[in-house]
Amino acid sequence: MASTGSEETGVIPTPVKIVIAGGFGAGKTTMVASVSEIVPLSTEEVMTEASTEVDDLTGVERKTTTTVALDFGRITISPQTVLYLFGTPGQDRFWFMWDELAVGAIGTVVLVDTRRLDSSFAAIDFFERRKIPFIVAVNCFDDADEYEEAEIRQALAIAPGVPVMFFDARSRESSKLALIRLVRYAMSRLPAEPELART
Secondary structure: OOOOOOOOOOOOEEEEEEEEEOOOOOOHHHHHHOOOOOOOOOEEOOOHHHHHHHOOOOOOOOOOEEEEEEEEEEEEEEEEEEEEEEEEEOOHHHHHHHHHHOOOEEEEEEEEHHHHHHHHHHHHHHHHHHOOOOOEEOOOOOOOOOOOOOHHHHHHHOOOOEEEEEEEOOOOOHHHHHHHHHHHHHHHHHHOOOOOOOO
């Protein structure tokens, strides 16, 4: 098992909960698996013919598995900070779980697949309405068209202050940078501590 740093330094790291969200097939399970320092818990199941009646596979026709509950992983950012990652299921019929998964999270990485931009609206709307800090991470699939950041912002009506980045969910380093970007953004959204009254 990977060390969290407390054994060597005596420092007890602060646990930080992060949600990895996005549409069906956007790469949530791949991201958690690529960056987790432990063997990730995954509830991936093989898709059956029955699921084709309810799941829109446009753009991800080769996808054979799907998350039916959540993905869970862990990554140590520093001796002081350990991130616990919770990947949401992407299909509409499992969205009832999102409220539970979002409880206590400091923020969310919303994955976007430019082949299926419309599948990203629900995730962005979910976290905007709940005022949970999020960044938009465009997963650069090999067969996807390339877009500029301004085009992504306009297409998804992303607020000017929300960070948008391009990354590869298969890459540990790329996924780690997305998590660091989210943590920094979430920290910047925290209310400033009041100055101590002068005596």
